[in-house]
Amino acid sequence: MSGDEEFLRIASxxxxxxxxAGRIFELIADPAHQPRWxxxxxxxxxxxxxxxxxxGEVFTxxxxxxxxxxxxxxxxxxxxxxxWRPAExxxxxxxxVWLWELQPxxxxxxxxxxxxxxxxxxxxxxxxxxxxxxxxxxxxxxxRLAALAERE
Numbered sequence: 001m002s003g004d005e006e007f008l009r010i011a012s013x014x015x016x017x018x019x020x021a022g023r024i025f026e027l028i029a030d031p032a033h034q035p036r037w038x039x040x041x042x043x044x045x046x047x048x049x050x051x052x053x054x055x056g057e058v059f060t061x062x063x064x065x066x067x068x069x070x071x072x073x074x075x076x077x078x079x080x081x082x083x084w085r086p087a088e089x090x091x092x093x094x095x096x097v098w099l100w101e102l103q104p105x106x107x108x109x110x111x112x113x114x115x116x117x118x119x120x121x122x123x124x125x126x127x128x129x130x131x132x133x134x135x136x137x138x139x140x141x142x143x144r145l146a147a148l149a150e151r152e
Contacts, residue, residue: 009130012115013138019149021102021110025079026051027148028100031059031071037148039140040133052082059084075099095120096130112145114138 017024027033031046042063050059057073072093075083082100085093096118103111116138118130 009119009121010115010117011133011135011138012113013135013142014111014113015139015142015146016105017110017112017142017146017149018108019110019146020107021079021104023152024110024112024145024149025082025102027145029053029082031061033148034061037141037144039137039142039144052076052084053078060089061086071098094123094126096126112142114142 027037030051032048032050035043035045044062044064044066046059046061052059052073053076055073055076057076059071059073061069061071063069068089069086070089070091071084071086073082073084074097075081080102083097085095085097087093096116097120099113099115099117101113101115103113105111116130116133118126118133121127121130
């Protein structure tokens, strides 16, 4: 893969949210909240009680079309960073990763960066869906997340 192709396989968006990092992180790290801010309109629901607290944890999510994903947490720093690799139940993750990074600006504002990286995605049947996960989709998730965090 050339450098240009690799760059095209990473979508990222950032925005400032008028809420503290702890409040925002809770909306991301508790999968039950994720369908409320999903800008891909892909997530239907997640069972409660799956709040992520460490690398190595796995949480499940039901997609709108009815299938279930197991999300393997690969990065975690409470209040600052969380990333997971989705997989079919019982399967190995095919290589794409969702990453959230939070950088407090002050006690009531946080810079949030959302990245979708499919540079290591091996399942070619997933490429079309991966290409459709654009910066605009990530910005939509950030906008919905901001609306929730700033309202609650």
